[in-house]
Amino acid sequence: MPRHYAIVPAAGTGARFGADKPKQYLDLLGRPLIFHTLAALTACPEIERVWVVLSPDDPYWPRYDWSVLGLKLETVRCGGATRAESVHNGLQAAAMVAVEDDWVLVHDAARPCLSGQMLDAMFRELADDPVGGILAVPVADTLKRADAEQRVAATEPRDGLWQAQTPQMFRYGQLCSALQNHRDVTDEAGAIEAAGLTPRLVRGDSTNLKVTYPADLALAAMILRGRK
Known part of the structure; x- marks a missing residue:
């Protein structure tokens, strides 16, 4: 059976947020924002390993204790200048265990409200899909x-x-090939589309927001508090 892995590109600076450090390290309910993102992925039984792709000179990651997230979590300091480069480099790090037909889920570091129900919907709807797909x-x-x-x-x-x-969830082999040949994209689905394939849309919901501006951080806190 194909296995499931996750890659979280986290080498960006979050310039649009306007904070004094990358937004993935901003405080969210007493933890760095990215902690909540990683907790959702590491808690999922179907996901065997989660790679966080950091900038080579990231000084923030060592300042926090990530041990509570367990042994699934691995860090690789091979982040690139763009998201596509970071994901491509993360895929190369995953080559030690991933094979052609395994599934890889790529998730935004600044999308902390991912739920188990959303992941279940992806696994269920894409299990037999020849291409894969995205939450949308x-x-x-x-x-x-x-x-x-204006x-x-x-x-x-x-x-x-x-x-x-x-x-965004695609087969390891297809995603490696697509990103190798199509680097000028803003997400993994763009690379898959450029390769001539058609990703499936799996319906998510608006709580799976991406923290881009300060108001988003407050909204994410409200969503997570509501779930607890």
Whole structure:
């Protein structure tokens, strides 16, 4: 049976957040934000190993105690200049155990509210899929296209549009090949699409938010408190 592994690229600086350190290390309910992300993955019985891809000179990781997350968690200091490079390097680190047909879930470091139910939905819906897929939610809001003066230039139809989330789950071999040949992408699904394949959309929900701005951090805290 194919095994499941996870990769969390965590070499970014989170510049849009405007904090004095990378946002994955900001405090969230008394722990660094990324702790909650990793806890969701390491707690999942189906996931055998979780690799965190750090920047080679990351000074923050050693300041925290990660031992409570258990033996599934491994760190590799091979983060690149882009997300695609970090994930590709993480896949190379996984080559010691992963084989062609194993599943790899790539998850954002700053998406701390992933639930077991969301992971179960992915495993269930993608188990026999030839390509794999991503968590996503249908776009609910009206979309406006701006002009150069930040005025509304057009209203865009939202029919059929989905907002991509993570995890994004693909076969190890296919993902390695896709990222090797298509580095100019913003997510793993983009590389898979560029390789001519069509990822499946697995419906998630809006609680699986990505912390990008300070208000998002407060909302993530509310979501996690509500679950407890």
